[in-house]
Amino acid sequence: MRTNNRWTVSRDTLFLGTLGMGLIAWLVRRQLSGKKGDSHLERKTHSSSANPSEHGHLTQPAKRERNFVKVMQEKGRRVIFFYGSQTGTAEDYAARLAKECTKRYGVSAMTADIELYDLSYLDTVPEDCLVFFVMATYGEGEPTDNAVDFWDLIMEEAVEFSTGKEEAPLKNLHYLVFGLGNKTYEHYNSVSRTVDRRLTELGATRISERGEGDDDGSLEDDFLAWQEKMWPAFCDALGVEEGETSMGPRQLVYAVEELTSYDMDLVYLGEISEQLQNGAKLIYDAKRPYLAPISTYELFQQTNDRHCLHVNIDISGTNLSYQTGDHVAIWPTNNDTEVHRLASILGLMDKLDTVVMVKAADSASSKPYPFPVPSTYRAIFRHYLDICACPSRQTLVSLVEFGTDDQCKSFLRKLATDKDEYRKMVGDPVRNLGEVLELVAATADIDRKDRSGFFASIPFDVIVENMSRLQPRYYSISSSSKESPHVISATAVTLEYTPDSTAGRVVYGVNTNYLWRVHCTANGVDDGRVYPVYDLDGPRQTLWDGKVAKLPIHVRRSQFKLPRNPTYPVIMIGPGTGVAPFRGFVRERALQKREGKEVGPTLLFYGCRHSQEDFLYADEWPGLFNTLGENSHLITAFSRDSSEKVYVQHRLQEHGEEVWALLQQNAYIYVCGDAKNMARDVNQTFVHLAQQYGEQMEQQAHEFVKNLRTIGRYQEDVWS
CATH class of the missing domain: 3.40.50.360 (Flavodoxin domain)
Structure with missing residues (x-):
């Protein structure tokens, strides 16, 4: 941008320049209107390729028709x-x-x-x-x-x-x-x-x-x-009516074929991305995760059943980059305990390594393959299907016809149609499909040892059709991109709980316990407990070579960002692992301070249960806030260290006068953590501060906070 400069241009030069720019704009516009989306498609081909054919050979992908109306007309x-x-x-x-x-x-x-x-x-x-x-x-x-x-x-x-x-x-x-x-x-x-x-x-x-x-x-x-x-x-x-379609064979959504002839090198054993075409540029993104080397250390351990890990992810030498406040996606692996449970009751235990081709039965499908294929039953259960999720009521409806007797069908139908029964037997106890099918099999009064293959009548295409794909888990990045551009940090607490009174039944977080087992293996940790079994080697031993552990990851952009002007004050509220992005924020502002930049007041309200047990990054905060200066400080709330529980919203109210003064100085508010309770309580606290210190009526106070959100000065990175 030119400012306060005197410069002249001849009329001819100006005319020719304008004409040239107009011509360029016309050509670009014509290309976009004629081939709209081609540039987007070209970018996608860097990270996707043709699937192997039914016999395991790569095929050249045909150019996809972008005009969906034309596709609809051609396919009727x-x-x-x-x-x-x-x-x-x-x-x-x-x-x-x-x-x-x-x-x-x-x-x-x-x-x-x-x-x-x-x-x-x-x-x-x-x-x-x-x-x-x-x-x-x-x-x-x-x-x-x-x-x-x-x-x-x-x-x-x-x-x-x-x-x-x-x-x-x-x-x-x-x-x-x-x-x-x-x-x-x-x-x-x-x-x-x-x-x-x-x-x-x-x-x-x-x-x-x-x-x-x-x-x-x-x-x-x-x-x-x-x-x-x-x-x-x-x-x-x-102009149609229900039942106009003739009753015939069950409509296939996916066609499944067990292959006898294939090239094993072209069989997917859990790889998230499809094979790269010859000459295609390697770009890592959500369609092609990077197998990143990681290192881990434990931040705290509570009574041997709750662990918190700090994970460092090395992205050096790749096209990946991140900005402070972004999310890192980690692709999990299902544990073999649940793989075997589901495979057993479906009668697939002896066929887990059989190679299968799965493709959409509808030739007009925008996704001809549900996941990389050909693959094996084992890889599909481990890496591609979300087998640990609760099946929906609609899924249970689709399984009724495969009940072995009237009693089983009646039980499945009740679970599918009675939402209270579904909540009691499936939702609240968090039973996955394998567990639900075992529960149904138990109604037939069959011993556990005889339940193998009890639901072998369920076609595999029905399983693929009704189970969601295994998705990555997202974590707020807890490092600063300015301080650590090539290493992403994440913070994760292991999740496990006993949702019902069934003796010995524990539900494990899909990714956090996978991370914990990776950590234990890489660091020689044995806490003496029995966990589900995981395949830590990964497809073709790409995730563990005996020395370095790797994880499939990609970066997701977020709008959760520090103000561009570092002199603006920031107020951060993040209990538990909600403090993760604020570690990155504070480290970045401390770096700016060390570089001689002016940095505004920085307040961090952090809460956890005990000051001596689960105080995340307790050893880092003193040095960081000393660097930031006396106008910046950490305010803690330890809910279990006293008889009266104290949470971050209480500390926020206690420091209300200081917080309100900073808001008058264009302070930015950041909230990270539980959306259902904490984030709502914090929002209400700011409403109270506007009433108390801003002398606003309740409706005005709500509008004040809402306006902060609208202009980007009140940001949340929350989950339920």
Whole structure:
């Protein structure tokens, strides 16, 4: 940017420059309108490749058609279900809706990953077709990673669709929306609400009310309740009736074939990413995680059953980078105890190493393969399916027909249709599919030793169809990118609990206990306890060579960022592992201070149970805050060190006058940790401070805090 400089340009030069810039803009615009999304597709090919064919040979990927309307017409589909999914739940719901659409109403449908198609063709959807949007909200009201392009398109002030029409360009579009969110977050379901609003503003017609699901408690029930009103409107819009489709064989979603001929080098044994095409540039991202060398040390250990690990992840020599406040994704491995449980009752124990090809039965599917294939049953259970999650009621409905007798079918049907029974037997005790099937088998009065193969009648494609894909677990990065650009730090507490009174039954966190076993193996630790068994070597021994442990990781960007101006004060509230990103924040501000920069006051409100047991990074804080100076300090709340429990919100209220003074100096607020209780209580405390020290009425105080969020001075990185 030029400021206070005198410079001149001849008219000819100015004219030619303007003409040249206009020509370039026209060419770019023409290319984008003619091949919209090609640059995005090219970027994706760096991290994805063709799947091996049925015989294990790599095939050259055909260029994907980006015009979804053209695909629908070629495949004879009247309905398309787009999904914006971060963890796979929205994708699962879209698949379930598409299946019901065809099975119950005889209407041909397809599911579509929203990032794989050009949504500027929405204005060409025929009036007799329907478009569904199943959209999850991520973070602070943000779209999921795969929905960013669509979000950017519809949020443009003057949206340009394929036909170039400006007034009510979507007047022929009929659509439906179901959103997935969490009520503990400030921006509950804001993505689905915004998508709905923008589509309506652009002239589209929603044919039934928008659905909203709450992941904090009633997502499945919300989804089913929405369908009760949605399907009748669906029938009216398309002129169909339930039961129009003829009753025939079960409709396949996936075709499964056990292979007898294959190249073992091309069989996936748990690799997350597909094989790289010859000549393709290696780029690590969510589609191609990096197998990063790690080192770990234990921050605390409580009564031998709760451990906290500090994990250092080396990303040097890669294209990966991060910014302070980002998240690191770690891809877990299911434990073999649960792998064997599920394989046994499905009658697959003797076939775990059999090579299988799994592919979508629908040729129009935007994802022809559910995971890298060909693979083995063992690898699929270990690395690709979320076998430790509770099965949904819809999943149990699909299994009823495979019950071995009327008693088993009746029990499964009750679990699937009676939400109280489901909550008591599946939800509250957190039983996974293998455990539920064992529970059902027990109703047949069969000894445990005879339960192997009890549900061998369930086709494997049904299992693949009804189980979510194993997803990475995200951790707030606890290091500073300015101080440590090539090493990412994460902080993780092992999770295990006994949700019911069943003797000896423990539920283990999928990733945290995997990390703990990695730590124990790499550091020769033996705490004397019995844990589930994990395959720590990884696919083809790529995760452990006897000396260095590795983890598949990628980085996810976050909006949880320090102010650009370091002189602004910051107020951080983070109990437990919620302090993780604030370690990075404080270290970064201390580094800036050492570099001679002016750094504003830095307050950290930290809480844990005991000052001598679970005080995270206790040895680091004194030196860091000494560097930051007397205007910065750590304020602690140890809830179990006294008879009266004290939490961070109490300390925040005690220091209210100081906090309020900093807010008048443009201070930024950061909250990290539990969304359901802590984050709400902290929010309410700031409302009280506005009333007490700002002399505001209650409604004014709420508006004051809300405005801080709107302008980015109140940020949260919370979970439920």
